[in-house]
Amino acid sequence: xxxxxxxxxxxxKGLSVEFPTRRGIxxxxxxxxLTIERGEIxxxxxxxxxxxxxTGMAVLGLLEPPGRVSSGEIRIAGKRTDNLSDDEMESVRGxxxxxxxxxxxxxxxxxxxxGQQLVETIRLHSDRNRTEARVHAVNLLKQVGIPGAExxxxxxxxxxxxxxxxxxVIALALAGNPQLIIAxxxxxxxxxSIQAQxxxxxxxxxxxxxxxxxxxxxxMGVIAETADRVAVMYAGRVIEVxxxxxxxxxxxxxxxxxLMGSIPALxxxxxxxxxxxxxxxRLNAVPPGCAFNPRCPEAGSRCLQVRxxxxxxxxxxxxxxxxxxxxx
Amino acid sequence: MLAFLVKRxxxxxxxxxxxxxxxxxxxxxxxxxxxMMVNESATQSDRDELxxxxxxxxxxxxxxxxxxxxxxxxxxxxxxxxxxxxxGLIAERFPxxxxxxxxxxxxxxxxxxxxxxxxxxxxxxWWAEGLQFSxxxxxxxxxxxxxxxxxxxFSVTLGWLPGYGRGDVMRIGWWSTGxxxxxxxxxxxxxxxxxxxxxxxxxxxxxxAEMLETLRADFIKFAxxxxxxxxxxxxxxALKNCLMPVVTLTAMQVGNLIAFALVTETVFQWPGMGxxxxxxxxxxxxxxxAAYLCIVSFIFxxxxxxxxxxxxxxxxxxxxx
Numbered sequence: 001x002x003x004x005x006x007x008x009x010x011x012x013k014g015l016s017v018e019f020p021t022r023r024g025i026x027x028x029x030x031x032x033x034l035t036i037e038r039g040e041i042x043x044x045x046x047x048x049x050x051x052x053x054x055t056g057m058a059v060l061g062l063l064e065p066p067g068r069v070s071s072g073e074i075r076i077a078g079k080r081t082d083n084l085s086d087d088e089m090e091s092v093r094g095x096x097x098x099x100x101x102x103x104x105x106x107x108x109x110x111x112x113x114x115g116q117q118l119v120e121t122i123r124l125h126s127d128r129n130r131t132e133a134r135v136h137a138v139n140l141l142k143q144v145g146i147p148g149a150e151x152x153x154x155x156x157x158x159x160x161x162x163x164x165x166x167x168x169v170i171a172l173a174l175a176g177n178p179q180l181i182i183a184x185x186x187x188x189x190x191x192x193s194i195q196a197q198x199x200x201x202x203x204x205x206x207x208x209x210x211x212x213x214x215x216x217x218x219x220m221g222v223i224a225e226t227a228d229r230v231a232v233m234y235a236g237r238v239i240e241v242x243x244x245x246x247x248x249x250x251x252x253x254x255x256x257x258x259l260m261g262s263i264p265a266l267x268x269x270x271x272x273x274x275x276x277x278x279x280x281x282r283l284n285a286v287p288p289g290c291a292f293n294p295r296c297p298e299a300g301s302r303c304l305q306v307r308x309x310x311x312x313x314x315x316x317x318x319x320x321x322x323x324x325x326x327x328x
Numbered sequence: 329m330l331a332f333l334v335k336r337x338x339x340x341x342x343x344x345x346x347x348x349x350x351x352x353x354x355x356x357x358x359x360x361x362x363x364m365m366v367n368e369s370a371t372q373s374d375r376d377e378l379x380x381x382x383x384x385x386x387x388x389x390x391x392x393x394x395x396x397x398x399x400x401x402x403x404x405x406x407x408x409x410x411x412x413x414x415x416g417l418i419a420e421r422f423p424x425x426x427x428x429x430x431x432x433x434x435x436x437x438x439x440x441x442x443x444x445x446x447x448x449x450x451x452x453x454w455w456a457e458g459l460q461f462s463x464x465x466x467x468x469x470x471x472x473x474x475x476x477x478x479x480x481x482f483s484v485t486l487g488w489l490p491g492y493g494r495g496d497v498m499r500i501g502w503w504s505t506g507x508x509x510x511x512x513x514x515x516x517x518x519x520x521x522x523x524x525x526x527x528x529x530x531x532x533x534x535x536x537a538e539m540l541e542t543l544r545a546d547f548i549k550f551a552x553x554x555x556x557x558x559x560x561x562x563x564x565x566a567l568k569n570c571l572m573p574v575v576t577l578t579a580m581q582v583g584n585l586i587a588f589a590l591v592t593e594t595v596f597q598w599p600g601m602g603x604x605x606x607x608x609x610x611x612x613x614x615x616x617x618a619a620y621l622c623i624v625s626f627i628f629x630x631x632x633x634x635x636x637x638x639x640x641x642x643x644x645x646x647x648x649x
Contacts, residue, residue, distance in 0.1 A: 062549065086558075090558070107550040109547045176555060
């Protein structure tokens with residue numbers, strides 16, 4: 001486990017991201033707050049467009065222009081990073097925060113060998129010379145479980161299978177010894193049999209290195225197996241946070257309950273899977289009050305007017321009027 | 329890699345044999361060589377004797393094989409115009425054209441690639457859009473016009489550079505080079521610039537389009553995420569992925585440049601193959617035309633093969649193909 005440390009791997013407070021467009025400003029994230037301790041895996045779930053990947057990109061400082069952080073604070077291992085210049089941010093990425101993206105087939109530059117890409121990254125973040133960096137690269141490949149690392153290091157990405165490529169991507173993410181890793185759908189593009197290997201690897205490395213992991217996924221199964229805590233996002237907001245066991249067993253937000261209801265459980269005798277009717281609102285059409293109110297089975301009149309904020313509730317926190325003064 | 333090489337070179341040989349076939353058809357059947365060679369007072373027996381000596385009574389295939397064998401050794405016979413050996417005439421003119429084209433190509437890459445990268449990464453800024461716009465002008469100006477403007481500006485008005493000829497040349501074996509003398513180097517600047525202007529804009533626009541495409545790729549985002557700085561990101565990671573089409577374009581265009589050189593050589597009175605060909609056309613000098621066809625095709629085919637090999641060197645995924 002990680003050693004006790006004064007500053008968490010990631011602290012996001014009141015983060016808002018907006019996209020100025022010709023038809024006005026779209027708010028993609030509003031008032032997102034998250035904390036990830038060192039050695040902890042925080043799962044971030046939600047439908048497509050809920051803002052989970054956007055949160056990861058904002059932390060990495062890789063928002064697509066014209067997207068920008070309009071308010072809030074991001075601290076990686078205690079250092080504030082949301083107000084850094086492009087140049088300063090370049091030395092934060094890879095060194096303080098690493099990233100793993102969804103598609104290992106396209107994450108690696110096809111024209112450079114795996115070794116060249118590893119050595120490049122290692123040398124960016126340490127003062128090792130070429131030979132030392134290569135030795136370290138072989139070690140990293142061994143660490144992520146690539147057989148025959150000494151030989152494989154000179155192979156090009158197209159010579160690796162999907163699962164092996166994702167291992168290489170993980171090795172690259174670890175090359176700068178970051179305190180935080182943003183894993184954006186790291187298993188979505190992989191075979192189911194490979195998914196478990198990758199999540200197990202991620203979990204082990206996170207513990208060994210004492211790095212915090214932000215695991216962005218829409219797959220509750222991956223969350224249940226891998227994460228320590230989970231944050232549920234909806235329409236650009238965090239609506240529920242808590243320990244994985246808690247949230248899975250006793251979801252507090254009606255949306256989270258809906259999400260849980262739509263996971264098939266092996267061996268459970270359920271008549272049919274429940275589903276959440278309707279679709280998440282587009283960014284330019286978020287209803288007043290609670291963004292979930294048009295789809296919520298328990299919505300009352302207050303839900304149409306009052307926007308709930310994330311309030312501590314039990315071990316976690318939830319943004320729902322049911323837990324904050326009632327819906328009527 | 330070896331199998332790949334053998335296959336590519338085999339293809340090239342096949343194409344050359346086909347081209348040689350057409351050159352042979354022109355050479356043998358476009359007009360009667362004997363009529364063109366003998367003088368007016370020759371008798372029928374003189375003609376028959378010459379016909380036999382030239383091997384024109386042999387079978388079609390025998391003649392074709394002999395043509396190819398000779399051509400492969402650089403033997404294209406005598407020019408009908410001045411009875412000099414065709415290959416000698418071409419060898420005399422080839423260095424001038426080759427040097428002009430190589431320098432124009434070099435200019436187009438050295439100027440075009442950085443311009444392409446900068447206009448891609450500066451997209452939306454006034455200077456990048458300005459360059460992009462002026463490149464349209466560059467593409468649409470005919471090269472003889474550019475040549476005349478260059479001569480007018482730098483040669484006539486400013487008097488900085490010579491506007492015609494090749495300057496002093498030095499002989500190295502059969503090769504004559506203008507690049508080793510000051511006047512030769514000065515003389516090549518304007519024609520090379522005039523010839524390359526179109527290429528510069530072509531390379532620039534191609535690199536820009538490819539860069540914009542590549543910069544959106546996942547591996548670029550991932551490279552940024554692992555901390556690669558912007559400069560190596562652009563010039564190492566992105567640019568290398570853009571080079572494939574540039575290599576193709578450049579190699580293909582070297583062939584075109586040799587063709588375009590015809591115009592530039594005329595404007596600048598550059599003593600190259602283009603001028604030789606113009607004269608051959610004027611005098612219906614079939615052997616020179618046939619030789620020109622073979623040699624220009626040979627250059628094209630060689631370049632194409634080199635491009636294929638360069639592909640395999642740049643992109644390891646193609647080596648097994």
